[in-house]
Amino acid sequence: xxxxxxxxxxxxxxxxxxxxxxxIIILPSSVAGISRQDAWLSMLLVLLFGPAxxxxxxxxxxxxxxxxxxxxxxxxxxxxxGGAVGxxxxxxxxxxxxxxxxxxxxxLATQIMPETPIRATHLLFILVLxxxxxxxxxxxxxxxxxxxxxxxxxxxxxxxxxxxxxxxDRIRPIAAEGFPTILHGSIVAVVYPFAELIVxxxxxxxxxxxxxxxxxxxxxxxxxxxxxxxxxFISVLVLGPYxxxxxxxxxxxxxxxxxxxxxxxxxxxxLAISWMISLFFKGILYFYASLSGIARLFGLxxxxxxxxxxxxxxxxxxxxxxxxxxxxxDVGIHFWPYWDITFAYAIPLALLAALxxxxxxxxxxxx
Amino acid sequence: xxxxxxxxxxxxxxxxxxALLLSGCWNxxxxxxxxxxxxxxxxxxxxxxxxxxxxxxxxxxAVKGAASGRSPVTMYTATGPTVFEAIRKMTETSPRKIYxxxxxxxxxxxxxxxxxxxxxxxxxxxxxxPRTDFYLMVARGTTAQNVLKIxxxxxxxxxxxxxxxxxxxxxxxxPTTTFTMDDFVNQLVTEGENPVLTGVQLVGNQRQGESNRNxxxxxxxxxxxxxxxxxxxxxxxxxxxxxEESIGxxxxxxxxKSTVGHVACPDGGKVVTxxxxxxxxRKARLANGRPVIDVHVTTVADVAEVECKIDxxxxxxxxxxxxxxxxxxxxxxxxxxxxxxHRFRVDALGFGHAIYMAHPRVWKKWRGDWQxxxxxxxxxxxxxxxxxxxxxxxxxxxxxxxx
Numbered sequence: 001x002x003x004x005x006x007x008x009x010x011x012x013x014x015x016x017x018x019x020x021x022x023x024i025i026i027l028p029s030s031v032a033g034i035s036r037q038d039a040w041l042s043m044l045l046v047l048l049f050g051p052a053x054x055x056x057x058x059x060x061x062x063x064x065x066x067x068x069x070x071x072x073x074x075x076x077x078x079x080x081x082g083g084a085v086g087x088x089x090x091x092x093x094x095x096x097x098x099x100x101x102x103x104x105x106x107x108l109a110t111q112i113m114p115e116t117p118i119r120a121t122h123l124l125f126i127l128v129l130x131x132x133x134x135x136x137x138x139x140x141x142x143x144x145x146x147x148x149x150x151x152x153x154x155x156x157x158x159x160x161x162x163x164x165x166x167x168x169d170r171i172r173p174i175a176a177e178g179f180p181t182i183l184h185g186s187i188v189a190v191v192y193p194f195a196e197l198i199v200x201x202x203x204x205x206x207x208x209x210x211x212x213x214x215x216x217x218x219x220x221x222x223x224x225x226x227x228x229x230x231x232x233f234i235s236v237l238v239l240g241p242y243x244x245x246x247x248x249x250x251x252x253x254x255x256x257x258x259x260x261x262x263x264x265x266x267x268x269x270x271l272a273i274s275w276m277i278s279l280f281f282k283g284i285l286y287f288y289a290s291l292s293g294i295a296r297l298f299g300l301x302x303x304x305x306x307x308x309x310x311x312x313x314x315x316x317x318x319x320x321x322x323x324x325x326x327x328x329x330d331v332g333i334h335f336w337p338y339w340d341i342t343f344a345y346a347i348p349l350a351l352l353a354a355l356x357x358x359x360x361x362x363x364x365x366x367x
Numbered sequence: 368x369x370x371x372x373x374x375x376x377x378x379x380x381x382x383x384x385x386a387l388l389l390s391g392c393w394n395x396x397x398x399x400x401x402x403x404x405x406x407x408x409x410x411x412x413x414x415x416x417x418x419x420x421x422x423x424x425x426x427x428x429a430v431k432g433a434a435s436g437r438s439p440v441t442m443y444t445a446t447g448p449t450v451f452e453a454i455r456k457m458t459e460t461s462p463r464k465i466y467x468x469x470x471x472x473x474x475x476x477x478x479x480x481x482x483x484x485x486x487x488x489x490x491x492x493x494x495x496x497p498r499t500d501f502y503l504m505v506a507r508g509t510t511a512q513n514v515l516k517i518x519x520x521x522x523x524x525x526x527x528x529x530x531x532x533x534x535x536x537x538x539x540x541x542p543t544t545t546f547t548m549d550d551f552v553n554q555l556v557t558e559g560e561n562p563v564l565t566g567v568q569l570v571g572n573q574r575q576g577e578s579n580r581n582x583x584x585x586x587x588x589x590x591x592x593x594x595x596x597x598x599x600x601x602x603x604x605x606x607x608x609x610x611e612e613s614i615g616x617x618x619x620x621x622x623x624k625s626t627v628g629h630v631a632c633p634d635g636g637k638v639v640t641x642x643x644x645x646x647x648x649r650k651a652r653l654a655n656g657r658p659v660i661d662v663h664v665t666t667v668a669d670v671a672e673v674e675c676k677i678d679x680x681x682x683x684x685x686x687x688x689x690x691x692x693x694x695x696x697x698x699x700x701x702x703x704x705x706x707x708x709h710r711f712r713v714d715a716l717g718f719g720h721a722i723y724m725a726h727p728r729v730w731k732k733w734r735g736d737w738q739x740x741x742x743x744x745x746x747x748x749x750x751x752x753x754x755x756x757x758x759x760x761x762x763x764x765x766x767x768x769x770x
Contacts, residue, residue: 172724
């Protein structure tokens with residue numbers, strides 16, 4: 001493809017968007033549900049584990065910067081076995097696109113428009129996804145670059161405006177429930193933001209090679225991780241561990257708490273827009289990766305024509321993947337982390353091992 | 368290429384029109400279809416709840432246009448087996464659907480409070496309409512519905528009057544304090560802390576208070592007074608703190624922002640102080656296996672009123688007054704601690720939570736038997752009372768009046 005390639009700045013913005021993505025709305029309650037007032041300690045641990053996972057993704061890129069994960073899988077496991085694993089990986093990508101769509105639908109239906117069927121919200125979201133991928137990855141990346149400052153502004157507002165509502169006693173006693181609980185919390189917390197960055201393994205060929213790519217990717221993921229840490233930290237400090245754990249969307253409840261002199265208040269819907277932006281970028285990266293993955297796996301020259309058919313699949317899947325929010329969250333807490341770990345860590349590790357045993361470098365032309 | 372442009376254009380039109388059609392109008396609510404509920408009252412009723420909603424009459428509170436003399440608010444009441452059913456049932460009498468997004472106060476009847484209020488509160492914490500920043504109060508000695516019926520001067524909307532008078536006295540008067548929905552839920556679920564809520568009382572003639580005449584008189588014949596603190600065990604009301612005990616509670620819980628208090632002068636009369644800043648810190652420790660709570664109070668105050676003959680130019684006098692005020696503060700806190708430990712035996716002061724924060728393991732040992740351990744808690748006071756100034760006058764003319 002002769003398309004222009006993504007710059008480091010765009011990669012950084014997209015990484016932070018993808019990392020914060022849906023984590024911003026669901027992570028505080030899942031972590032606080034496990035490690036309660038020590039949720040922020042779990043998030044601190046995540047800042048250690050998370051970037052280690054990113055190193056794995058960069059290691060995949062080092063194998064061959066112009067090959068995506070599907071090509072690497074075929075090079076490592078052989079044409080047929082690699083293709084089968086690739087197909088499973090495609091399913092992972094499509095399902096994740098649907099999950100992001102569903103999360104947006106449920107957020108809006110719960111907090112803002114309870115009587116609107118989520119299928120209406122899904123349709124609008126997916127139409128934008130289709131439109132986006134038809135414009136191509138460079139356009140998506142430029143949109144990310146443009147919207148990024150606004151996102152930074154809103155996130156800063158969320159954290160700074162809540163500082164007056166902090167009650168330090170809410171995080172005490174510190175580490176009273178012991179280290180295992182904190183660790184358990186951090187395992188859940190590492191998955192949604194960091195493991196799901198594996199989508200970039202499909203995008204590496206589209207990124208302009210640069211000397212400091214690895215450093216910038218790590219740095220962007222660390223910044224995203226710090227933002228997530230701050231959100232969880234302030235959520236526990238302002239709402240307390242109980243409300244953080246028992247709100248379906250604690251960040252939304254948190255935004256409701258903003259009140260500066262009875263003047264600057266009721267801004268939660270405004271802040272929710274910024275989370276829709278991050279959800280959108282996570283969704284569109286996964287959608288784009290699914291499309292280019294399908295084209296790669298089946299040797300198609302053009303992937304954009306698949307956008308509309310795949311969108312209908314995502315539309316159906318987003319609605320059918322869970323009968324209700326309780327089911328969705330139950331899967332999200334008990335099963336999804338392992339699903340993510342399988343595709344983001346286990347398969348890449350196995351791939352690296354297979355390539356090491358075969359002892360050959362995958363060439364760009366390998367199909 | 369042309370085909371592609373057309374497809375994109377069609378897609379854009381489709382997206383734009385669906386954005387207009389779907390997001391805007393599907394879940395739309397027109398302002399004049401909504402009955403805006405400012406205050407809610409929940410009472411016990413055989414087999415369920417009686418819920419009352421104070422709904423604004425927009426024409427009456429509008430700034431422009433002459434008010435027609437109708438009541439600025441109206442009240443809808445319905446009973447139902449659950450709170451939500453009762454609220455929806457109000458549409459039988461109300462021309463508009465009740466909208467809960469602007470609730471300022473939620474009043475709970477004392478009879479309901481004694482039976483337990485947790486079930487009644489779930490709706491308002493779960494639903495997406497109400498925000499959780501409204502105040503909770505218990506109607507003392509009457510039903511919540513009666514409290515909500517009283518019309519008030521200055522603030523046209525009685526629910527607003529309750530909200531603002533609580534806000535105002537929370538700032539400048541130690542006996543009162545505010546509890547929002549979230550505060551109450553946090554108190555309910557916190558280890559070693561029993562919930563407390565503000566009380567509201569009706570003083571005067573109920574029937575007169577319900578009519579518009581109440582706000583036409585200079586001195587309304589019925590008032591709403593925010594008074595006393597209700598103590599709960601789990602979600603059941605067990606008793607009330609009087610005014611002095613409420614002051615003690617608020618000092619101990621670091622709720623005091625500013626207040627006024629007096630001590631006796633050496634030879635009769637009183638001297639009054641205005642507290643400018645107050646900060647209370649508590650820390651639990653163990654002494655010989657027994658729980659001890661250290662209470663550190665730092666108060667900065669001025670002399671505000673002198674009704675006796677004392678020499679305010681003498682630094683020794685100021686030191687003596689500081690000692691006296693510190694003793695008074697300690698006495699107030701002591702009566703509260705005594706009430707909590709022996710009279711009610713509920714941990715309204717959160718001593719258990721202080722121990723949990725300082726010694727989580729020890730707390731786990733006591734948790735099951737806390738009601739019996741609570742009276743054994745020793746409270747040690749460390750009060751630093753600073754009198755800074757004497758307002759604009761030094762010695763008072765009170766002691767120097769001539770024949």
